[in-house]
Amino acid sequence: MSVLEVSNIHKTFDKEEVLKGISFTLEKGEVLAIIGSSGGGKTTLLRCLNHLIIPDKGRITVNDDVIFDSERTDKISEAELRKKRLHFGLVFQQFNLFPQYNVMKNLTLAAYLLEDERIKKEKGSKEDRKAAHAKVDAKAEEILKKVGLYEKKDAYPCELSGGQQQRVAIARALILNPDILCFDEPTSALDPELTGEVLKVISGLKSSDSTMIVVTHEMEFARRVADKIIFIADGIIEEEGTPEEVFEHPKSEKMKNFFSKSVEVISGGES
Amino acid sequence: MGFVEVTLQLLKGFNVTILLFAITLIGALPLGLLITFGSMSKVKIISKLVKGFVWIIRGTPLMLQVILVFYGPGLIFGIGGVGRFTAVVIAFIINYAAYFSEIYRGGIESIAQGQYEAGQVLGMTKTQIFFKVVLFQVFKRIIPPMGNEIITLVKDTSLARVIAVNELLNEAQDIVGQHAIIWPIFYIGAFYLLFTGLLTILFGQIEKKMNYYAG
Ligand SMILES: Nc1ncnc2c1ncn2[C@@H]1O[C@H](COP(=O)(O)OP(=O)(O)OP(=O)(O)O)[C@@H](O)[C@H]1O
Ligand SMILES: [Mg+2]
Numbered sequence A: 001m002s003v004l005e006v007s008n009i010h011k012t013f014d015k016e017e018v019l020k021g022i023s024f025t026l027e028k029g030e031v032l033a034i035i036g037s038s039g040g041g042k043t044t045l046l047r048c049l050n051h052l053i054i055p056d057k058g059r060i061t062v063n064d065d066v067i068f069d070s071e072r073t074d075k076i077s078e079a080e081l082r083k084k085r086l087h088f089g090l091v092f093q094q095f096n097l098f099p100q101y102n103v104m105k106n107l108t109l110a111a112y113l114l115e116d117e118r119i120k121k122e123k124g125s126k127e128d129r130k131a132a133h134a135k136v137d138a139k140a141e142e143i144l145k146k147v148g149l150y151e152k153k154d155a156y157p158c159e160l161s162g163g164q165q166q167r168v169a170i171a172r173a174l175i176l177n178p179d180i181l182c183f184d185e186p187t188s189a190l191d192p193e194l195t196g197e198v199l200k201v202i203s204g205l206k207s208s209d210s211t212m213i214v215v216t217h218e219m220e221f222a223r224r225v226a227d228k229i230i231f232i233a234d235g236i237i238e239e240e241g242t243p244e245e246v247f248e249h250p251k252s253e254k255m256k257n258f259f260s261k262s263v264e265v266i267s268g269g270e271s
Numbered sequence B: 001m002g003f004v005e006v007t008l009q010l011l012k013g014f015n016v017t018i019l020l021f022a023i024t025l026i027g028a029l030p031l032g033l034l035i036t037f038g039s040m041s042k043v044k045i046i047s048k049l050v051k052g053f054v055w056i057i058r059g060t061p062l063m064l065q066v067i068l069v070f071y072g073p074g075l076i077f078g079i080g081g082v083g084r085f086t087a088v089v090i091a092f093i094i095n096y097a098a099y100f101s102e103i104y105r106g107g108i109e110s111i112a113q114g115q116y117e118a119g120q121v122l123g124m125t126k127t128q129i130f131f132k133v134v135l136f137q138v139f140k141r142i143i144p145p146m147g148n149e150i151i152t153l154v155k156d157t158s159l160a161r162v163i164a165v166n167e168l169l170n171e172a173q174d175i176v177g178q179h180a181i182i183w184p185i186f187y188i189g190a191f192y193l194l195f196t197g198l199l200t201i202l203f204g205q206i207e208k209k210m211n212y213y214a215g
Helices: A042-049 A078-085 A103-121 A126-146 A162-174 A192-205 A219-225 A243-248 A253-270 B003-039 B044-059 B062-077 B084-109 B113-121 B126-163 B168-179 B183-210
Strands: A004-013 A016-026 A031-035 A057-062 A065-069 A088-091 A180-184 A211-215 A228-233 A236-241
Touching: A004 A042, A016 A042, A016 A228, A016 A236, A031 A042, A031 A219, A042 A057, A042 A180, A042 A211, A088 A162, A088 B113, A103 A126, A103 A162, A103 B126, A126 A162, A162 A180, A162 A192, A192 A211, A192 A219, A211 A219, A219 A243, A228 A243, A228 A253, A236 A243, A236 A253, B003 B044, B003 B084, B003 B126, B003 B168, B003 B183, B044 B084, B062 B084, B062 B126, B084 B126, B113 B126, B126 B168, B126 B183, B168 B183
Parallel strands: A031 A211, A031 A228, A088 A180, A180 A211
Antiparallel strands: A004 A016, A004 A057, A057 A065, A228 A236
């Protein structure tokens, strides 16, 4: 059974069809890298998965639970929408940390609120709440250790480097245990010397029970870490397969073109 | 007229000035937020109407509004109007609420979309995002313009004399006219300076407190 099944996603913005029928599946523990040139619709796809925008057409299921289906016309409540969103985590290109809160609070804010909500529903006591918050704190600290930022737990985002901020953003997404963690160009806003630490954290997350989707321009990273690559051009999947298949034996012209261009960019950057 | 007598008479005016200042703030700060929500409403007709209202209030002199509120009910509808001080308070609250609403709106719109989206993907409700994420950041950003506006309010209280409310400037002018002495004008000038100076220090302190984070 696939963790994620995406079928025939369409999205149009102001008459411009940005996604023209995207379908793919993802197995538990797999890492999917999505590559493609600018404006191809990669961000739009991730935003559809995270319900930040609603596709015009298509179907998304997570663990056989229907997350979105354009055939279904019944209106969903905000509470349901939030529940669906929580299947996914999203790490943004621009981090989007909450600047007024320290690292620890950035991690625990949403988790506290969700626990409070649960405890209220179950008519739990003040002690239950305290215990739940303590659990969240412990988990936050554990995750911070995992991303190597435990010492920075009391720092504010403005006191951190870009790479550290992005690692906090990753930790913040992890604490809610999403079924699928999405990254939208997690290193594109970073100075080149800071991309390494972030990519290392992402590769370090790879395990049999963490499923990830990474939109990236880092071809080396995609080749090394991904189990599966999707190349999107102009709103359709032009090429799909293992890193080997896609990089060594590209079938489509667009992929070949894209690949030769990114090689040029890489070697051009080094000279 | 001696220093003590002048001081006592001016203090009466000063009380009125302070009262007008305080009541205007208490009324206009929350009313402004309501107007902001109206002008940002997704219902087009509401946002258009509210924006039109704000345009009228900000586009006409406060003095005109004070006169209108005081004389309007009697002259237009033939009904008994409100007292002088009440009329001034109503006009001031509405006027300042309109100005504050624009400051609030600017603050809210300056918050990056990414902050809302980050809250959304973390499963927060719209209300939680507004109160736990956005509001505090807005508060930090609007402190400087709010400081300016509130200092302007201190000086605008003197407009109340247009309908003969005995605020500080009016009292001073009476003394100057009746006793042919000019120094009470400098005296109240010092009052205003002290008042606005204290506010400047207060806002500087708040700004400093909020500078624990950047952005
Ligand atoms: N909210 C929106 N409203 C209108 N058009 C949009 C919106 N979001 C994206 N688009 C358009 O959709 C197209 C695809 O954008 P998208 O951001 O998904 O591309 P991308 O593959 O992520 O590109 P990049 O590599 O530059 O991030 C672009 O032409 C963009 O202008
Ligand atoms: Mg993008």
